[in-house]
Amino acid sequence: MTPLKYQILCSLLFLFSGHLFAQTAISGVIKDSKGEALPAANIYIEGSYDGTSSNMEGFFRLETSETGERILCIEYIGYAKIRREITLGGSEADLGAIEMSEQFNELTAVTITAGTFEAGDQKKSIALSSLDMVTADGSSGDVYGALQALPGTTTVGESGKLFVKGGDSRESKTFIDGTLVYVPYSSSSPNTSVRGRFSPFMFSGMMFSTGGYSAEYGQALSSVLSLKTNAMEVQDQLNISLLTVGAELGGTKSWDHASLTSSLAYYNLKPYMHVVPQYTRWEKEPQSLAGDLSFRLKTGKSGMLKVYGTLNRSSLTTLEESLNHPGNIFHYKLVNDNQFINASWNGEIRKDWILSTGFSYTSNQDRISIDSTGYNESLLGTHTKVVLKHKASEYLRLMAGVEWYASTVGMEYPRAEAEQYNSYRNHTLASFLEAEIYATSRFVTRAGSRFEYSDYLKRSSVAPRISAAYKLSDKSQLSLSYGWFFQDPDQRFLLQTSSLNFERANHYTLNFLINGEGRVLHSELYYKQYLNLVKYGVYNGQIYNNINNEGHGYAYGLDLFWRDKKSISNGEYWISYSFIESKRDYLDYPHLAMHNYTSRHNLTVVYKHWFDGLRSQLGVNYSIASPRYYNDPNSSTFNGEKSLPYNSLSANWSYLLRQHIIIYATVSNLLGSEQQFGYQYASIPDEDGIYHGEAIGPSAKRWILVGCFITLSRDRKLNQLDKIN
């Protein structure tokens, strides 16, 4: 290079150096609050292209040609962004250690888990998914059957309903999209198991609380099941289900902002019951016809309108033997008509303000004939609810709501000598307020209160509830909860009198949860105190004598739930165990006694295995429960007799034949164990002074179901082939 050229070059470089070479190098080390290095954090000068990432040790060195007062930004997933003013003057700047603080993250923040099982396709769900609901056990797609594989519940074979922590099935309430389902179960003849009215496929999320629930839920002493229906459907499709007991046809039409689904189902158990032997003597096997319609509409940016309606008629007739007059056979005929409508709108009305409104309507009628006599039970109920939720800050969430329950319950004896109709109407106004306060992302307190007024009872109640959770480590947490719960007395008493008070329960729950990757341990200790339970002297078949609110009781126990999705490849299992001690002095009990719907020990083991080559899933469920107590009027001890222990091994097989065809089969009580749920006795003794008794058992030794589920979508492959070629 000649000196001249060199000089020119140098001067040129000098000329542009301001632009080109006034490099400032900024360095530092990014760490979290515990001093651990954060690798691959993003460090850049705001408004410029100059940026870099930290290395494995958290170290970064950023060279920039920017000058003057600028802002240095540091970002890392899950941590609060840092913006720091910096003067760039062309020299080295070592910022040393820079600490980033963890951002409040709803996914990793502590949540109150006392008494709660959440399920669904959401990330946080730990207990069951909707799919588990369908395949978990011998429940054949019954929501309530599947929940009986969770701790805190007792399997009561002759009922099929939910019995939670020493509570009666009446003390559990079901809500769909926030509003009450007055009659969540199908109707059946006495001592036969019922099923839930809704298919698990309808729901994308579930919250099952066995105690200590939010002030949002009332009129339930024991438990709340809150189901969230699916969002808008995005694909047109046709669903066909063919089962050994019936068929279902459904279709979905979807638009940009709306979808409509409708289905029709017909079930008739006659052919099935002719093939599979039954204990129950059927005059006319159960059959039902149901139709439903579901509509979804997106409104505005975040709003969603959901409307669901269903109509259902079912009927059956059995032949029963009279206990009072052995040898006397009578016909028991049941016709049930049920209509249910649920509408809800949910959306953000302005930033951080969410409004949820809901309305439900239930009409249910059971027409029962016993030979030439009979009675009709009817219920008409509505529930209207408005809830406003406000996120005041990341650390404070508020919720307030108003509810209106209106119901009419009727009991009619159309064929009695003097036609009789008994009914009552009850309106309940409720309101609630609740705050969730995060002291840090590790510690949360939820405090709320609920007010209810019933115009039939002319009583009001105030139910305070408080719970707190503390995260002990990334994977474990402790929750505590305490609250008061109120519920109207059973309708059979309210039909007779309005001079009763609410029944009441106080819940104390302590929960310890470990939720590691793929493994969950949920353990819970609880104590429940029952107050103001309805008690009466004698029931003469028509009138409850000396009816009052002086009943009381208690329940305490331990619930354990362990689920492991990790240890076995292609397999997972869960173990659920409950211990419960529960006594009551209510109804016509002479003293405090163990009631007949609780087993002291309940154990359920579920195992599922996915066979990839066979495209099949095998599910096995084993349940065992210690004997339940029942009362033998021939004995001097009240509720002193024990039934046989319950045990059942069931299995199911799902086979993915094609992407859109699933074959499913399930068998309950594979081993054919003898099942006995207790005894029932005649109300009058025979000539020898003995009350004639009979064991209560299942209606058949086994339940077997085979089905084929077909989904046809409009994604026609042939058309798509044409497009490419």
Place this chain on the structure above:
Amino acid sequence: MKRTTLLLGALLITTLVMGGNDRYIEKMRETLQLFAGCSTPEDYQDLANRFRVIANVESDEWLPLYYEAQCYILMGFTGQLENELRDSYLDKASALIDKMLAMAPNEAEVYVMKSFYHTGYLVVNPPQRAMSATPLIHEAIARALAMEPDNPRALFLRLSNEMGTASYFGEDTSPYCDQAAALLREWDNYELESPIHPNWGKQEVEGIVKSCGE
């Protein structure tokens, strides 16, 4: 020497002349080249960071968001990581896609990325998520194809989904091989709007064609 002078001169001129948009395109081109060297989640995080910096400056452009989302989805596919972490990457991608959908609602490529996101979401836990995610995967591709029937990436994703399903159910995959070959032949006929518009997928289709030939 001459060479050094020329080079320096060129550098000076580019620096001087290059204004707003060209600088953006150049920066994007430069960053896009880094895709080739990425393999670990850390590599993709670093690349996502770079796109983030560009997106911060070019707040009207959807392409930096697009590539940033792509990085996070690819991170979400990393099977060795804990599911919670994979989900946190996918959440990041989902937020970016929502932002893009608001900015460029008529871009087929945005829906292609949306479909890719739902695939990533499904893959984290197929037994639990297949039922809810599958229709969303199909729907996003259908939307992309309705906007641009010849979009090669949308066609590729659909093809690979269908082919995967067919082979899982032991069906004949040869029709898909023909489709893949046809798609590859047509691939370069698709005109890119700019040098920094999405241009990935060809290699993957070549892979399908190659595996078909074996």
